[in-house]
Amino acid sequence: MKLFVSDYDMTLYINEHIDEKVLDAIKRWREAGNIFAIATGRNKFSIFEQIEKYNIGFDYLMANNGALIFDNERKIIFKETIDESEAYKVVKSIFDKFGATVEIATDECIISVQSKVKNDILYSDAFKIGKIIDIEEIDSIKNIIQINKMTNNIEKTKTVADFINDNFKEVIAYGNIRTVDIVGKKVSKANGIAFLENKLKNKIEKIFTAGDSNNDIEMIKKYDGYVQINAGENIKKITNKYFSLISDIMNENL
Incomplete structure (x- = not known):
């Protein structure tokens, strides 16, 4: 079983649009028994509105950069507040x-x-x-x-x-x-993924991450992830693995 963790804005959702190829790839990824998670800086109200609008299937959702993590029934399974x-x-x-x-x-x-x-x-x-x-x-x-x-x-x-x-x-x-x-201080998308790893024990054989911004750097570095081809140069320099749509990565690894 593989885990794919995608940033939302300018990674999954690009230029105010989600490509049908991406939605189809997510569907097939999950149907194959793999896990798909969204990791975003958006708050829960904003990201759930987007999920409903585009009918995005997911297994886990990290909102607020991983401060809140939800399962696919929208139950909070992790929460970290600020002092x-x-x-x-x-x-x-x-x-x-x-x-x-x-x-x-x-x-x-x-x-x-x-x-x-x-x-x-x-x-x-x-x-x-x-x-x-x-x-x-x-x-x-x-x-x-x-x-x-x-x-x-x-x-x-x-x-x-x-x-x-x-x-x-x-x-x-x-x-x-x-x-x-x-x-x-302890909140990051990378730490959110580590939480999921622990929750899923030894079921995950490989983890894929994809992002485009500063709040994605740690998870891209830690999990040898991918950077969106139009990201800033400071983000692109952390890897040599790029993508246009996350469906490109999913299709290669199904």
Whole structure:
């Protein structure tokens, strides 16, 4: 039995579309007795909406970069939250240094934290925001799974991620193109895969991983994975194994 772990955005879902060849390959991969997992930085509300929209079959889902892991019945089998006092400090520091809104994922909903002026841009579609609060109310939020900060460009994303990683030791920030994902220090897609390995014991003969961004680097390195051909050069340099569609990899290994 083989395990295939795919990132979602710009790996499985490319340019706001999933190719029918990819959906067919996932179906045949699972019908052959193999396991398919999605690993994404998206929160559970956003990724489940996508799964329903495209009718994506899966065995396991890692949301929030592996902070939440679900089985194919959507039951949580793993959860890692951020220490609340650390999370509050992170959010307040982001506001002080960079301004604008910060989004927080909890079990219940996605919360957008606004500044006092209340003229911030809200990223409702991107994060499926369910509640809006002021920065003064931050201490009321419990059970924090992930913190997100949207930016204007990749350079600002790197600046924010570097600031978090340089100043806070209990969290890790993954800078993607225009989004910084902040999770507990032990959270990563690679550690999520390790959890699945342990859960499945000795049933897995080979693991395949595919991704395109900074939050995919560790799992690609650890499991000798593949990088999407249009990924940034800093990601492509970690391997010489590239793909256009994940179906290319699946079809070769069925």
